Amino acid sequence: MARRAGTLNLAAGAAAAGVGLLTLVPLAAVAWRAGGLPAPGPADWAVLRFTLWQAVLSATLSAGLAVPVARALARRRFAGRGLIITLLGAPFLLPVIVAVLGLVAIFGRAGLMNAGLSALGLPTVSVYGLGGVVLAHVFLNLPLATRLILQGWLSIPSERFRLAESLGMGPAEVRRFLEAPMLAAVMPGAWLAIFLVCLTSFAVALVLGGGPGATTLEVAIYQAFRFEFDLGRAAALALMQAALCLAAVTVAGRAASRPGPGAGLDRAGARVPAGGIWRRAVDTLAIGLATAFLLAPLAAVVVSGLPNVAGLPPAVWAAAGRSLAMALAATGLALALALPLALAAARAEGRGTGWGAIAMLPLAVSPMVVGTGLFLLLRGLAPPAVLALPVTVAVNAAMALPFAFHALLPAARALTADYGRLADSLGMAGLARLRLLTLPRLRRPLGFSAGIAAAFAMGDLGVVALFGDPDRATLPLQLYRLMGAYRMEAAAGAAVLLMALTLGLFWIFDRGGRADA
Template sequence: MALRPFSIAPRWPGVTASAIVIVLTLGTLAAVAWRAEWDDGISVADWAAIRFTVLQALASAAFSTVLAIPVARALARRQFAGRGLLITLLGAPFLLPVIVAVMALLTIFGRSGVLNTALGVIGLPTFSIYGFHGVVLAHVFFNLPLATRLILQGWLAVPAERFRLAATLNAPVWQLLERPMLRSVVPGTFLVIFLICLTSFAVALTLGGGPRATTVELAIYQALRFDFDLGRAALLASVQFALCTAAALLVWQVSQHDQLSGGLDRTVQRWNLPAPFADGIVIALAALFLLLPLGMIIVRGIPGLFDMPISIWWAALRSIAVASLSAILCTAMAIALGLSTDRTVAIIGALPLAASGLVVGTGAFLLVYPYVNPAKVALIATALANATLALPFALRSIAPAIASVRQDFERLGATLGLGPWAWLWIVVLPRIRRPLGFGAGIAAALSMGDLGVIALFANETQETLPLAMYRLMGAYRMEAAASAGLLLLALSLLAFWLCDRGGRANAQL
């Protein structure tokens, strides 16, 4: 006779977490829809912003994916010193604050960057990074590592037996193995990056602007902060939510692709590989494109690191506080949803994928504006929004571990008479430390580098480090901005490392 499903954990934490997610996604969307100026419709300028948003996302995703294919192929075929470190760096694109990535690109491609300085010396026309091509370049810089890592996983998933069979038959590996794998992996990779680029606010804010280079999110920001046109901001936020929902549904559908059949986990051996020169060039160019700008941030940022104004250090402390609160809230919600037996948890946990920081921030702004000055709740609103937006990543890490613990130990805990909190403290938490630390690190790093919600709410007295860095860049104080960027990069990586290392401490797995 089958045992009835049950749970030691109480239901209220899962219900509470679900309510928070629904309020900050569907609730903010409802607030946006209620205030939207539907009668006025979408203006010509708004249609231009929509077209620019979709076109830059399509171009960015296409370039990132196409360029990632030879890089992933070279990494899959070659072994060399530092390969593991390079792949690790490629696996952490989300840890890099977007504003730092933009600043890094400006040190190379900006008006006074390395490239334009060299072009000026030899008498050639200079290059402007601002506009459509600059936005696409920044997105490629930010998403090429992610695309490479996703496609590399597809290459490494091809069983060694397939390569052995291809060598035995003297069959072309590209046609027999690699091209079918790419048909399976590339569409999902393209759509994931397309979704990311749809919701990229900081890149458009710093490198876009103007009538021909304005995204929907940038138009929302301008409508709120400069025009204070709540109706237009709400209408644009509704459009942005619709775009993100459509992209998220496509990602969800395409990601359900069939995997290659498994092998016997043998080490992959490749026969008749060409000389490593071409693969070496590809890997070197990719590493140079990704690491040189960050190296320039370090070089330019170190001299002024300890001479920054006191306001930057206060902004850093606010960022640390917001990131800490965001990580705690995000992991608490992930644990609560992971312990829930409700089948709607997967849907609720995926809702933030269809929202963007600017849409959530706009809805939250509309909800609190009639009752309190939004600047007074800027840090709390930012922490709540960031925790919700990071929830899908944390839940994907934590929920499977909780499900495994429940399957192995829940009935034993009930037999021993463990209460809900004793069950959570003694049984669950010690066994999910690694994914819990990883999820908290992702949430902390994402929140540390956020420039979305805080830009809508904060004034000079509540600014976080990314916002302070953006204002330094706007004032053309590039050396001070580089120092702030170095500090922000260090804090983001440190936040992830501390959380992830804390989850691994004394762990044997």
């Protein structure tokens, strides 16, 4: 027992130190270089209010709307269900610029929705403003919430539903005794993850916010760094952002500390009860609406880009290969960080949420500040262009960590609660435990986490701009370069290629994990 806890704590400690090195240390480096932190002014507080408000709205709507969709997907079995589950992940995994252009094609002034409205003689709707920011955030994050909550549903062993059925429980009782506790365990984590993503929103807030009224903290940090070169102000704003995140982590962590549904026998067959016609209609509607909402903008991207894929210049294909290799490396590192942290968090249940807070740090610290801090720290060690690749991999792994951690946590908790004591009493520890118990039991969330990490690394752009190596551009950077050179059509083709590769990677990993879903 002691030995087991020792190894685990060591691994989790090492992961935590790695995360600290990639987040807090760069933040400190920027503050140190600035020589101090100025107090925030009144404009900064207005920015903070808007940031907080849009993040709360976006997270609440995304998580709330995800419940009926996840429930429908857990209950229903139909042809194409697996495909829909994979495709639903796409918006979250797309580079923001591509997602925004897809959204505009549907909801913009000249978009399909307004074309439909005016064809019907109805007034058109402007998407720009707080509504547009929230719409885009729901578009980007509803899929993540759906997947996290769906994991929760699938983590309820089928024996529980059978037992409920044989006890004569109706839908209301099933909801009360099985589903509600599961949601109470899963929802805070899902809400938190989305809240944090939206807190550091940059391009979405700017493009769909319609103007400077929709300034988020990340935009203000960007301005402080790029427009004013005021490192102190950038660090102070980043610290505000981090404090907000930690407060949210604490609140959500308190709300989420409930036990899982208990162990089962992994029997296939009886699943979430399907219910009658009324529930079938509700589920069909939920799946139909979510699919239309999420896939229409993607379809717009594909339609405009697909004809240009074949004619893409060689430089774009080379970049695609580089991005793939980087994504795989980042995936390995992300899992190596997430697994020990999730296991340690599950074991430390009820004694604070320290591990969880550490896993959330990469979302809490501004990417702009992380990039700048790492640049300041590493510049003396080697030429930035040489460091570009390892830094990109490390930062991408860290950025994926919060999602991987939250996908793993419920299963890790269940594992500890259901098998932890048995494994301890058998003296199962170290690699044997990892191989025989942990990895097989966590297979599903591990696959999902790997998929998210890989997709994240594929789509990343921003953090490492300072380390730029012109001869080793990644696919998203090539996409931006094409746009910057007026080649919008080629860029649309590159966007489709990026989307296909990202989804492909996600699908392969996720598929490996949920062979039984």
